[in-house]
Amino acid sequence: MKIGIIGAAGKIGQMRVETVRANPRCTLAAVMDLAADKAAALAGGAPAFSDLDRFLDQKMDAVIISTPSHVREPLCLAAFARGLHVLSEKPLAQNLASARRIVEAARAAKRHLGGGFNMRYYPAFAHVKDVVASGRIGEVDHVRVYGGHGGLSNFTHDWEYKAEFSGGGALWDVGIHMTDMARHILGEITEVYGVATSRVWNVPGSEDNAMAIYKSPSGVSALYQATWTDWKGYQSAIEVYGTRGMVRGAYAPMHTLTITQDRPGGTQRREVNGYFGVKVREKLKSWKVTAVDAFAGELDDFISLTEGREGLRIADGHAALRAIEVATMVPESSRTGQPVQLENLGPMRL
């Protein structure tokens, strides 16, 4: 499979280039970036462009789009118009209308759209999903998800936090990964009720705190919090409570706790995993080694997705869209004081 990468010179784009070059199931067809020279230096001989049409003239089957989200729509639409599959970074777009147009374009072109929620591949979060799927904690009763960091001091570009580019605040940033994790566990989110506030950083349209309850079609709930005021630093976590136990996954540091019991209040079996190997590698190199591993797993699934395989860990276009719908509806619910209902999208099929 031939893959092109748009936004290849960026922080995430560089990691995407590394994973495509390392995967034996694909080759790097070409790279594109406004900074084409920088992208060329990373591309291992693949041609580099700053012009979209010339880039798309290269022979390829799919593109990975790793630009900021506010420039994503025309890039996605051009790729689908050329019959290419697309793996887009999160968030899919900077507003709901744009995200919907991208999903529609994928559908019209009958091409796959991957959602870029690479945290699904972080070992602790993959463990949570796998334990729930195995039935070891029984039936899911409820979920708790959390994503946060210290907000604006972590950003270097306007587009990362100004709503006209980013879509919004904490809900759209690390919080969008955790909305996706909640949906990944619940199966679907069809009701959203929440509160969003922006009294700390005061960026118009960009909430610095959001709390919400998400519900699945069968009424299983997830308690959600996203924040830009966690002065302790970057943290994301998911806990799932079932009829026969619980499982927790958190990062950073990578950590899981699994408790199972034969009956409510019965004998407990506890398993803790501190992912010593991950910690050592991050200490010796950087957090990027963990991110690159996740991008590599996601890329492998993206290739399988384009081959028509189902039941993969990768987020599809509906996952990308629903995360944006939810990020839009939490502030809406906060304004009206009412829950918002959403249709059951389910998996995206061509």
Ligand SMILES: NC(=O)c1ccc[n+]([C@@H]2O[C@H](COP(=O)([O-])OP(=O)(O)OC[C@H]3O[C@@H](n4cnc5c(N)ncnc54)[C@H](O)[C@@H]3O)[C@@H](O)[C@H]2O)c1
């Ligand atoms: N999945 C994750 O964990 C994760 C983490 C951080 C960022 N992201 C997302 O990845 C995306 C990129 O973030 P980043 O931190 O790498 O940003 P960045 O600024 O480091 O890189 C963006 C790159 O896109 C290029 N670019 C911008 N507009 C372009 C256009 N129209 N055509 C071609 N290239 C263009 C820029 O020149 C730059 O090289 C964002 O959507 C961000 O939200 C995801």
